Amino acid sequence: MSEVPAWIQILQALLTPAIALAVGVIAYRQWRTAHEKVMLDLFEKRFEVFMSVREIVSKGGIRRLFRDPGLPNEVVARGRFLFDEDVTAQLQEVHRLCGQVETGSTTASGELYDLFPSIMAKMDPYMRMTHKRNTMRxxxxxxxxIRLSYADEKQQ
Structure with missing residues (x-):
């Protein structure tokens, strides 16, 4: 019988962990890509709601000027699944003010305009794309x- 040299046995032993590590890296990269796509899709949906609110405010809440007369209803419906209660309450206020504009209120359009900066401030945390891709280093x-920040004494 011929014996296999030691260096070949060592390579055979290291090959399985190396393949497992490569598969793990590939799986992690695929997960990151899928996660970033979900985050981008969520941003796009939130941005559509933001742009719809912007359209409502810019047209003074007058439904006949909207691209879709049901826009205030759609904003509330889409927004409730994309934002928390704080933004949803603001979107419902926009819907209420649009109804008042339709019934002839003279102050509702101004209230709608005044409400917009507050809506922007509440939507801002949801609209940030803060994910940056870090290298391993x-x-x-x-x-x-972070580890060093927990130390009692400053380490070098």
Missing amino acids: EWLLERNR
């Missing part, structure tokens, strides 16, 4: 900085 440096 940046990630390790950040983790080390």
Whole structure:
């Protein structure tokens, strides 16, 4: 019988963990890509709601000027699944003011305009795309900085 050289046995032993590590890296990268796509899709849906609110405010809440007369209803319906209660309450207020504009209120259009900066401020945290792609080195440096922040004495 011929014996297999030691270096080949070592390579055979290291091949399985190397393949497992490569598969793990590929799986992680695919998960990151899918996660970023979900975040982008969510941003796009939220941005559509924001642009619809902007259209409502810019046209003074007058339904006949909208691209779709049911726009205030759609904004509330879509917004309730994309935002928390704070933004949803503001969207319902926009809907209420649009109804008042239709019934002839002279102050509702101005209230709608005055409400817009507050809506923008509440939507702002939802509209930020704060995900930045870190390299492995940046990630390790950040983790080390966090670890060092827990130390009693300053480490070098």
